[in-house]
Amino acid sequence: MARKRKFGRPIDGVILINKATGMTSNDVVQKVKRLFFASKAGHTGALDPLATGVLPICLGEATKFSQYLLDADxxxxxxxxxxxxxxxxxxxxxxxxxxxxxxxxxxxxxxxxxxxxxxxxxxxxxxxxxxxxxxxxxxxxxxxxxxxxxxxxxxxxxxxxxxxxxxxxxxxxxxxxxxxxxxxxxxxxxxxxxxxxxxxxxxxxxxxxGDFLLENAYSLAELTEERGEEKAEVLDHHLLATDAPVWRLPKITLDDDSGYYFGRGQAVMDKEVYHIGEEGDTVRVFRAAGDFLGLGEITDDGRVTPRRLVVR
Missing domain, CATH: 3.30.2350.10 (Pseudouridine synthase)
Incomplete structure (x- = not known):
């Protein structure tokens, strides 16, 4: 049997939506998916239909880190x-x-x-x-x-x-x-x-x-008007980075070799670990070129072991 074709493009990031009253949070997710022609999206804490206000929507690989916003104040x-x-x-x-x-x-x-x-x-x-x-x-x-x-x-x-x-x-x-x-x-x-x-x-x-404020959010009407008849890419400049939900976590940058092995699920040793945190700390891991690789945990022997990887 042929595999079902996946709808949308693999776009990653976070968009802050100013939810209107009368809509469910899932309504917002589905509309954002269509506006950005995204293959994957999810919200970060439901709002009642009556409620309005900031509703961060994670797209693509950013959905892997949505729990951090669910847990936020x-x-x-x-x-x-x-x-x-x-x-x-x-x-x-x-x-x-x-x-x-x-x-x-x-x-x-x-x-x-x-x-x-x-x-x-x-x-x-x-x-x-x-x-x-x-x-x-x-x-x-x-x-x-x-x-x-x-x-x-x-x-x-x-x-x-x-x-x-x-x-x-x-x-x-x-x-x-x-x-x-x-x-x-x-x-x-x-x-x-x-x-x-x-x-x-x-x-x-x-x-x-958390740190995401209503004043920085966009209404669906604003995004719909901006896109008009254009392709979804016209809205991409509004997206926050894939690591936006976890931006407060310490950041570690690996060289190309270590980044390669980390991205394939292997723990790696790096001298920067000793300056970033302690055993058990969760850190954001980047490649030297600037790519966000995911979250890692510092181990007792000074390595960083993968905990949540970004797939590209």
């Missing part, structure tokens, strides 16, 4: 509405409770936020992509089934009010700096419960993923 700006609770904890859901929140003050919200800073545990919402016995929780929730979810440890580095509006439906615009796996909708729901009012998220924007 995130920064969000969100609007919490107090007085109305929904089944999804956001404005896309059905209203399940409504009370007058006119008595709520900014000072009360400020005081309550103290309990949500630092290391906390939160229970993921039913409307999430987490799985229970192989089934996404959101599918169970749509079927009216609620299951017990185990609390997860997350760290909230900062949780601050940017603006507050009192009223029957009080609103607080907040900024949250947090570790991976934090559910802003759960923070909102838990905060509302603590204050005695139902609450939901009416807007959510991710302004940073």
């Amino acid at each position: 995130k920064v969000y700006e969100s609007t919490f509405c107090f007085g109305v609770a929904t089944d999804t904890c956001d404005s896309d859901g059905q209203v399940i409770e409504q009370v007058d929140a006119s008595a709520l003050t900014q000072a009360q919200v400020e005081a309550a936020l103290v309990q949500f800073r630092g290391n906390i545990e939160q229970v993921p919402p039913m409307y999430s992509a987490l799985k229970k016995d192989g089934q996404p929780l959101y599918k169970l929730a749509r079927a009216g089934i609620e299951v017990e979810r185990e609390a997860r440890k997350v760290t909230i580095h900062a949780f601050d009010i940017l603006d507050f509006s009192a009223g029957a439906i009080a609103q607080a615009k907040v900024r949250i700096e947090c570790t991976k796996g934090t559910y802003v909708r759960s923070l909102c729901d838990d905060l509302g419960r603590l204050l005695g009012f139902g609450a939901h998220v009416s807007s959510l924007k991710r302004v940073a993923t």
Whole structure:
């Protein structure tokens, strides 16, 4: 049987997308693949359809290092509405409770936020992509089934009010700096419960993923307009390097011979190792010509052994 022909070109790198509301993260991935005519692409941490903001998309060999962005800290700006609770904890859901929140003050919200800073545990919402016995929780929730979810440890580095509006439906615009796996909708729901009012998220924007900022991201509309009727290569200048997800890791440059053997999966000895790190450290490995070869680990005898290789 003939091998199925692979769609697209082997283009490598990272593109920062400013995701629009109403789209799933997978929608964005598929559109980026078509715009760049890429054979392989993947996102680095899903955003809810309601959410907007920075969504790094890895193309080609860069997908091998996407986990580093999945694990990176995130920064969000969100609007919490107090007085109305929904089944999804956001404005896309059905209203399940409504009370007058006119008595709520900014000072009360400020005081309550103290309990949500630092290391906390939160229970993921039913409307999430987490799985229970192989089934996404959101599918169970749509079927009216609620299951017990185990609390997860997350760290909230900062949780601050940017603006507050009192009223029957009080609103607080907040900024949250947090570790991976934090559910802003759960923070909102838990905060509302603590204050005695139902609450939901009416807007959510991710302004940073690790070192990647929203201000440097492109909308799909901008990229579509720029490409027009041209070939996909016209967009390549927007791509960050293949090693962008791991750029903070120490860099080691091998001579041509060592680079050759490293690229074929063999551990190599190099005098530069002793100046770069210690045993067990992960490093970015380059060939003298400038090619990124992948990630290596420093061993106890001063060698660099391959851990994740770029294939060319």
